[in-house]
Amino acid sequence: MRPVGVGMLGSGFIGEFHTLGLRYVPDARVVANCDADPARREAFATRFGSRPCASIEELCADPEVDLVVVSLPNHLHREAVLAAAAAGKAVACTKPLGRNAVESADMLRAVASAGVFSAYLENVVFNIDIMRMHDMIEAGAIGRVTTFRAREGHSGPHAAHFWDAELAGGGALLDMASHGVEVARYLFGKDLAVTEVFAWGDTLVHGAKTTGEDNAVMVMRFEDGRAATCDVSWSSHGGLEGRFEVNGDAGRMIEDISVGSMKAFIERPAGYLVEKADADTGWVFPIPDEVRVHGHDMMMADVVDAFRTGRAPGETFRDGYIVNGILDAAYRSMRSRRWEPVSLDDALLAAAAGPVTGATGTAHVGPAA
Numbered sequence: 001m002r003p004v005g006v007g008m009l010g011s012g013f014i015g016e017f018h019t020l021g022l023r024y025v026p027d028a029r030v031v032a033n034c035d036a037d038p039a040r041r042e043a044f045a046t047r048f049g050s051r052p053c054a055s056i057e058e059l060c061a062d063p064e065v066d067l068v069v070v071s072l073p074n075h076l077h078r079e080a081v082l083a084a085a086a087a088g089k090a091v092a093c094t095k096p097l098g099r100n101a102v103e104s105a106d107m108l109r110a111v112a113s114a115g116v117f118s119a120y121l122e123n124v125v126f127n128i129d130i131m132r133m134h135d136m137i138e139a140g141a142i143g144r145v146t147t148f149r150a151r152e153g154h155s156g157p158h159a160a161h162f163w164d165a166e167l168a169g170g171g172a173l174l175d176m177a178s179h180g181v182e183v184a185r186y187l188f189g190k191d192l193a194v195t196e197v198f199a200w201g202d203t204l205v206h207g208a209k210t211t212g213e214d215n216a217v218m219v220m221r222f223e224d225g226r227a228a229t230c231d232v233s234w235s236s237h238g239g240l241e242g243r244f245e246v247n248g249d250a251g252r253m254i255e256d257i258s259v260g261s262m263k264a265f266i267e268r269p270a271g272y273l274v275e276k277a278d279a280d281t282g283w284v285f286p287i288p289d290e291v292r293v294h295g296h297d298m299m300m301a302d303v304v305d306a307f308r309t310g311r312a313p314g315e316t317f318r319d320g321y322i323v324n325g326i327l328d329a330a331y332r333s334m335r336s337r338r339w340e341p342v343s344l345d346d347a348l349l350a351a352a353a354g355p356v357t358g359a360t361g362t363a364h365v366g367p368a369a
Helices: 013-020 038-048 056-061 074-086 101-114 128-138 172-188 296-309 317-336 346-352
Strands: 004-009 028-034 051-053 067-070 090-094 118-121 145-153 194-202 215-222 227-233 241-248 251-256 264-266 282-284 355-357 363-365
Touching: 004 013, 004 056, 004 296, 013 038, 013 296, 028 038, 028 056, 038 051, 056 074, 067 074, 067 296, 074 090, 074 101, 101 118, 101 317, 101 346, 118 296, 118 317, 128 172, 128 241, 128 251, 145 172, 172 194, 172 215, 172 227, 172 241, 172 317, 194 317, 215 317, 317 346
Parallel strands: 004 028, 004 067, 028 051, 067 090, 090 118, 145 227
Antiparallel strands: 145 241, 194 215, 215 227, 241 251, 264 282, 355 363
């Protein structure tokens, strides 16, 4: 069986991470790539040995492309997913799936109507420590889970499109809490619905750059009354923060994705150290294998295996739609200053929980637990 041919839409930071996440997947290779910037498109193609494409449509029409990976800015996700589905291609899309639940619902319907495989690229749930937390919860190690808290922050996005709140669909909350929301669902159990959200957000530091919130806090309440908190910031100095804490009635667990085993004091720069590093001299904290540590290796391996075997991936477009619905409620709460209900299309959710089709054409029931 020939390797799965991957078409990479986006040749920037996250496109590079998704591509590097395939380096240990023997039955997949990037055969085509696309980027709006010709120089970056060509540089990516030279580095990874793919064919550069000038448009989304050109890449989706490539007969060697089996699986389209959408690693583009938020405002292009819907267009790219619909193009892939129309071309009959399997598609995986980075988080957040849409800028809002309306967009993600469109994408969910498009892949269902076309009968193509789809996967949601949420890397943090594939971090090995988060997966271990999940397994220990399933084994009863901390008893009944009671609360969850996520803290994610850095000093600001690396690309201009993030700062345009109208274009991106939101600010720090959409960008970062999409991780915490899905980790909470993963640890509490995805069969437990989130029913309401309370949130605050404001532009405290970067008013000259954005109209979106650069700091936000949200509380999401599950249908049985338990709660999860996400605290996010685009004005946190000192490098990338990513701390996840889950409490139970018989213990607690803490994972800090930004604290590795290596630290160094250097007087001269050493090049790239880690995502969102605020300093390149003095005390620095490099992560030697950042792609693996942040979950991209396991995530991309899961997507390719799911596509090959016809099973549901660990993260589905259904999950992405639910995350968007929860974040939509958070944005409504930021404006109303009260608890807001999570509004989702129950019929769409039920239909999306049915069979999926991969490269084998074999239908399996998803999503994965």
